[in-house]
Amino acid sequence: MQRVKDVLRQVGRAYSPQENRGLRGHLAAVAAFGAYTAAWGVAVGARKAKLPDRHDPLDVLFTAAATFRLSRLLSKGSVTSPLRAPFTRYEEATGPAEVSEDARGGTVRSTVGELVTCPFCLSVWMTATLTGAHLLWPRATRAVTGGVTALAAADVMQLSYDNLIQKNSA
Numbered sequence: 322m323q324r325v326k327d328v329l330r331q332v333g334r335a336y337s338p339q340e341n342r343g344l345r346g347h348l349a350a351v352a353a354f355g356a357y358t359a360a361w362g363v364a365v366g367a368r369k370a371k372l373p374d375r376h377d378p379l380d381v382l383f384t385a386a387a388t389f390r391l392s393r394l395l396s397k398g399s400v401t402s403p404l405r406a407p408f409t410r411y412e413e414a415t416g417p418a419e420v421s422e423d424a425r426g427g428t429v430r431s432t433v434g435e436l437v438t439c440p441f442c443l444s445v446w447m448t449a450t451l452t453g454a455h456l457l458w459p460r461a462t463r464a465v466t467g468g469v470t471a472l473a474a475a476d477v478m479q480l481s482y483d484n485l486i487q488k489n490s491a
Contacts, residue, residue, distance in 0.1 A: 326345075329344060329345050329348070332344065333345070343428060343431060343432060343435075345428055346428045346429060346431060346432030346435075347432060349428075349429070349432060350432055350436060354445070354446065354449075357446070357449065358449050358453075361449060361450075361452075361453035361456075364453065364457060365453060365456045365457060368457055370456045370457055372456065380455065380463065380466070382470075383463070383466040383467055383469075383470045384448070384451050384452070384455070384466050386466070386469070386470040386473045386474075387447075387451060387465070387466040387469035387470055387473070388444050388447045388448050388451060389440075389444065389473060390469050390470070390472055390473040390476070391443075391447050391469060392440040392441075392443040392444040392447050393419075393440050395437065395440075395443055395447075396437060396438050396439055396440040396442075396443050397415070397419040397420060397421075397438075397440060398418060398419060398420075399414070399418050399419060399420050400418065402420055402422070404437070405422060405434070405437045405438065407430075408424060408425065408426065408430050408431075408433045408434035408437055409422035409423060409424055409425060409434045409437065409438055410422060410423050410425045417479070417480065417483070422434075422438050423438075424438060451466060
């Protein structure tokens with residue numbers, strides 16, 4: 322095990338000699354994601370869920386919108402900051418109901434902090450979750466993705482309205 326740690330340390334120094342990029346933590350995150358998606362695969366296989374021949378375009382659109390909105394809510398939402406607080410440090414408010422935070426702590430804590438503050442990173446996990454859920458519970462998942470897509474559309478309308486009011490006030 323020590324040999325593996327030494328090799329990872331060498332690779333990390335060669336990869337980024339100027340700063341410690343936390344490759345061990347990122348490798349652990351990749352392994353955790355692999356285990357997570359494998360668990361979905363096992364669940365789908367155990368249920369003998371029938372895989373679709375092709376994607377329904379509306380399911381793809383609603384899943385994409387729900388993934389975007391949920392990833393943004395979980396990674397940037399001020400209301401979800403208590404979930405991120407053990408792994409992050411507040412920096413500032415950045416927009417309507419959103420905050421900017423920095424990862425903090427040791428290898429595991431900072432890796433989790435990076436993950437939970439990155440909407441792009443969370444969207445990978447959210448896509449895996451919604452894909453697995455579509456295979457196991459298609460009707461319930463469509464109800465959820467449809468509802469979250471409506472929330473995303475409402476957000477666009479709220480922000481558009483605010484921009485319109487600000488332009489007309491200026």
